[in-house]
Amino acid sequence: MSTLEVKNLNVSIDGQAILKDFSLTIPKGEVHALMGPNGTGKSTLAKVMAGHEDYTVESGEILLDGESILGQEPDEIAHAGLFLAFQYPLEIPGVSIANFIRAARAARLPEGEEINAVEFYKELYEKMDALKMDRKFTARSLNEGFSGGEKKRCEILQMSMLDPKYCVMDETDSGLDIDALRIVSEGVNLMRGSDRGFLVITHYQRLLDYIVPDVVHVMFDGRIVHSGDAELAKELESKGYDWVKEEFATATA
Amino acid sequence: MTSETLEAPVTPSTTTEPAWLAARREDGKTQFETLPAPSARDECWRFASVGRLSTEGYAPSNTISEQQLAQFEARSNLVTERAGSMVYVDDHSARFESISEALAEKGVIYLPIAEAVEKHPELMKKYFLQESTELGSEKFFGLHAAQVRAGSILYVPRGVEIAQPFVNYYWTSEERVAVFPHTLIIAEDNSKAAVVDVFFSEKEENEALNISVSNIHAGANAHVFRKVVQDWNEKTVSFQLDTTVAGRNAQVKNLAVNIGAARARYENQTRIEGAGADVKMYSLTVAEESQEFDQRTFQTHNAPNAVSDLLYKNALLDKSRTIFSGLIKVAEGAQQTDAYQTNRNLLLDPTADVNSMPGLEILANDVKCSHGATTGNVDEAELFYMMSRGIPKRIAMQLMVFGFFEEVIEKIESEELAENLRQLIHKKFGEKIS
């Protein structure tokens, strides 16, 4: 059961339904893109998957390799193998990138085991080089005073250092210029492989020129209304989202 | 403290003190006896638990054995590389590491008070006990003046730069001892020096009274950095009364890490008298149990084009209390002033109590002045972010809280001292932060 599976998920916040019977299956080795207009519940889905407590899950399941992760603490879900790249990464004053990633790695080790500092830094520097991040960044406080592009690169750095089974990327392209977009995408593409699944949430098709998806889903009003291959994204780009809304309106009428 | 203990001969040396000093002590005594006790109605003491401030029943220590003194040597070791060092236990000298001959030849003076009074009377007459606090504890400054005998005098002549710090330790040991540590730094034009003052208690259970004073005089373009580590036991009542006078283009930094005492009153005032001066005031406080930290600060700009920047961070555990009251005063004519004041409070327990009074008095118009005060708990979104990376809640909390401290600790400019402080804080509070 090497899949990340969302089954009939119903989620609300303050009594308002956001996700409505939402279902999605991402097998390892595949990249799925989730597109849709603003306010359809894409970011809610990402946060619920990562265990954010602000949302009320009315019903449904989220299974990671067959095991339910719903209701678990965010760190337990991370340990199970899910990584969420945040749309708006938080600034953590006084905690350096290096210390932060070390603590995250250490938390995954069995009790008593310690991280080999030399190897850790070697790996960290290599990955930073690949993402064209200045090595001096390791001593800087996490995301503090970073530009939008730097924050997103730092997310990919963490993703790569923590080696998750499934990566959920929430609007990773927002706030990126074209160069940063290319660098971030390369970082992601390097991580693609048969042992990892991706859910790339985006509003625009642009990112999918760089990270070519296996499957594209279109989300509207809390559920997936369309699925297809990479061509679907291009179709969306040319037609805009209005036709989705119209189609949806006809379907539910 | 009763007047009886006040009148007792403090040390043999006082009997041979010069008349000017005897007179200054007499003035101090009068000041202590005549000024009224702090009252909550007084703005200088607003929010403070003035009832917990009694100086009754404490007395200076008269004797201490050599054996006792010897054991503090090895324990006074936060900073190993230093230009000179003193260790006092209950105000008795346990160590005096003098300066190198090279520095002595350049005219640097680093001496205990009594010796300085004897050898450099003119210097001492000019600077010693001349700058009183104006922030409410004038009465206690008086008592300090009457009683002070332990402390260091540092004089750095024009153009002399000293890379390594001077490190002074003040220990309390006996039950209900009163100590009066004193730091005087005179940095002449274009000189450079750093001083670390450390306050420790030998035993957790013995009550003590501390009234310490520090006066910094920074000449034109002088660079002075004073660092304070205050880790008295939680039975100590402490007054820390610090002043800085900054001359033209002087650069002065004050940094204090306060984690000890039952009741710690910290008055820190800076008077900018020279154009272009740049003064920084940093403080980190971690409070627990029923500790009360009462911080009063004053940034006075009497000259134009100067900068002052204050950052006071407080983290509160249990039912502890903090009070921050700061004032920036820009005098008429002190144009092109940049003055800032920031007070950040992290509430780690719902029963802790934070009071913040950031103030401005601005009498010149071409200035950049701002202050900010924030109080809050650990940010839930940040916590979620960290946990989503697989970091357990307890560790995430520790990282964030210690991250909150880092902003001050990283300014300490000594990796050894910074690391020792991190460990000190971790040892004391690590278990509680989760």
Place this chain on the structure above:
Amino acid sequence: MSDIDLKEQKEAINVDTEKGNFSYPENYEFDAGVGLDEDTVKYISDVKNEADWVREFRLKALDIFNKKPMPTNWATEDLENIHFDKIRYYLSKGQQPSRSWEEVPDDVKETFERLGIPEQERKFLAGVEAQFDSEAAYSRMKEDLEKEGVIFVGSSEGLEKYPEIFRPYFGKVIPSSDNKFSALNSATFSGGSFIYVPKGVKLKQPLQAYFRINAENFGQFERTLIIADEGAEITYMEGCTAPKFETATLHSAVVELVALKNAKIQYITVQNWSSNVFNLVTKRGMADEGAEVKWIDCNIGSRLTMKYPGVVLKGKGARGEVLSIALANNGQHQDTGAKMMHLADNTTSNIISKSISIGEGRSTYRGQVHMPKHLKNCKNNTECDALLINTNSRTDTYPAITTRGENNTVQHEASVSKVSAEQIFYMMQRGLSEGEAMSLAVNGFVNELMKAFPMEYSVELKRLIDMEMEGSVG
């Protein structure tokens, strides 16, 4: 630039800055005489033919007033220049407020016409009360509001006719002992508005009161109590002026607001007293569950204003807000601020204070934000911005913040700035005069905040600021 130059310039540019600076010969039926003692208080009570409990309330307050020291341990020494023994505490023509302007005595009517009150009433008000020295000369509310059960009367009438409504709250939000001046008002109060808005009634147009001092050496002590019952909504506006006398005049009001569950009260003040008035006012609102109390407070005139509108956030989810603008010109001290007392969970408060100091003017912000108990999810945000126009202008900020509890956030920020010479140059290069450029810059400074004000008031305020700014550049 000296004070005299400034004044001359102002007068040359626009005589309207002195809009309120005129008076009519004195002609009073009732005069409590000069000075304050028990007899003065009894005289006022007798003239008003008050119930025993009101008389007792006054006498008790007088006792408190006499015992309380001047608050000079934190406030300005200028308070010592108020000579309570030289002030006249009650002056009236001894008639009931008229319901039509025709019935108002000529001199009084002319006064209010010159101040534009009848015109404003026609344009956008739901009711007006116009007070001349100690008593209202005119009071009228639209008839449909009366039918809905809205009560809009003076303080004496309110206590006499509707004690069951007003007595439970009178002196409860602000006890006589709150401070020396609330005690003074409680002993000598006369005039002001007592308003009751019944459950669910939402007033679409504001009610307005206008306070006018005509007599020299006079003290005006109006008393206002507004009760918005559950779900009710009301906006109340007050304006004030006085002629410029040689001697100091005292204005010391007490305003109590009670917003019951889910009610909303908005209270707007544009204070434009002449520069000899000591304006020492206590204002506080109580907000029950889900209720909102909002103070919009503009202080343009007076010699010394001390006023810190407050909100006691008593019920869950209550909201409090103080938006204030102060303008301190030569010889003026605007000592204003806000108080927010959080006494229930999920309460929020917001304070935005903008002050402008011109010449030797001094503006002071004093704030208190209090979350003393073990509350949850409370928020306060405070912003204080000061603009200093001249090299000798002054501003102070003295906030006091106490926080406890869980998931509460308190944020205070203050900044001080000036209008830069480059900004002025830039605007002058585009053809504006220096004064216009300065006015524009100052209006820009308060613009964001003024958007929160009702239109009619932001227009009036902008006009007043423009006038104050004339001749301030030098």
